[in-house]
Amino acid sequence: MTDVEIECVRGNIASQPDVDAVVNAANADLLPGSGVAGAIHSTAGPGLNRECRGLAPIRPGQAVITSGHDLPNSHVIHCLGPVYGVDEPSEPLLADCYRNALLLADQRGLSSVAFPAISTGVFGYPIHEAARVAVQTVMGTLVRLTSIRLVRFVLFSEQDLAEFQQALRRFS
Structure with missing residues (x-):
């Protein structure tokens, strides 16, 4: 599939009202935490935490879907x-996150997904490597998608944005 728009923006993953799904860089128990998980749970409200309880625990690379609750996303x-440095092999596991999330969104007939830079916060994945894996995986998964029309990478810092933009130029 070649008519998918891929973009990189600086912003807050929990404030993407024009996309169907936002991706949470979750912990294994799907609990509120810091960083992306904290922002998403805080905005979504307590209903998200209640819905997540029945889906946890998840393992590295796995993706599960919930409703958006109080987020502007479905x-x-x-x-x-x-x-x-702990969960190995880290590159295939990180790639699985992006691939599995896209395939899950596509199975649900969603047209747009916003991703954070998964594993680059407290999980310590170097941003340069994470950007390469993320963009390369998304680009390689596009041929399998039927409903997705927009993939957005929402980056927290200017440095993260620059790394993802560079990766996107390299693999486009």
């Missing part, structure tokens, strides 16, 4: 990224 896709 769905949240929760992915457990690898802890860098």
